[in-house]
Amino acid sequence: MPSSQSANVLIPYGLIRAGLALLLLLSVVWPASVVFSGSGKVPDVAHPIVTPHVYTKHGRCENCGMKLNMWARTRYSFDLLSREHHVCSIQCVAVVARQSQEAPQNVKVAVYLEPETMIAADQAFYLVGSTARGTMSAVSKIAFASKEKAENFGAEYGGTVMTFTQVLAKVEAEL
Numbered sequence: 001m002p003s004s005q006s007a008n009v010l011i012p013y014g015l016i017r018a019g020l021a022l023l024l025l026l027s028v029v030w031p032a033s034v035v036f037s038g039s040g041k042v043p044d045v046a047h048p049i050v051t052p053h054v055y056t057k058h059g060r061c062e063n064c065g066m067k068l069n070m071w072a073r074t075r076y077s078f079d080l081l082s083r084e085h086h087v088c089s090i091q092c093v094a095v096v097a098r099q100s101q102e103a104p105q106n107v108k109v110a111v112y113l114e115p116e117t118m119i120a121a122d123q124a125f126y127l128v129g130s131t132a133r134g135t136m137s138a139v140s141k142i143a144f145a146s147k148e149k150a151e152n153f154g155a156e157y158g159g160t161v162m163t164f165t166q167v168l169a170k171v172e173a174e175l
């Protein structure tokens with residue numbers, strides 16, 4: 001019965017490939033993702049800032065038109081197509097990047113709790129989905145200068161700690 005014998009040693013390559021792809025995906029996503037359930041409280045942080053200081057001399061988000069000083073806690077600057085861009089949120093970063101079909105360079109993000117401070121986005125620790133109010137999205141994506149600060153905020157207000165690359169990929173996938 002050669003035919004049944006060969007059937008016994010059939011290897012489900014498709015399943016193995018799918019399994020390996022899943023493992024690869026998890027190994028990319030899991031290490032940096034620390035999930036907090038939080039207390040359900042909403043942070044007592046003014047966002048938008050109704051009567052803001054002048055954090056930036058750039059008036060409005062070039063994508064959506066919102067006032068950058070009011071939404072200073074989630075603002076971005078980046079280089080694309082040989083000039084500097086200023087937007088209110090990572091949502092608007094993703095929209096501008098998609099329109100130009102190029103990756104933004106030299107991306108800087110405001111520190112949520114210190115809106116006067118901009119840091120390199122790839123050095124930031126993001127908290128996604130906390131009870132903090134979002135910008136251009138129901139799901140907030142706020143930046144901290146250290147993992148410890150993001151985790152401390154997350155312990156109180158919930159959310160998942162992620163990197164800029166992970167957050168941008170998530171936003172781009174949902175556009």
Ligand SMILES: [Zn+2]
Nearest residue numbers: 061064088092
């Ligand atoms: Zn905007």
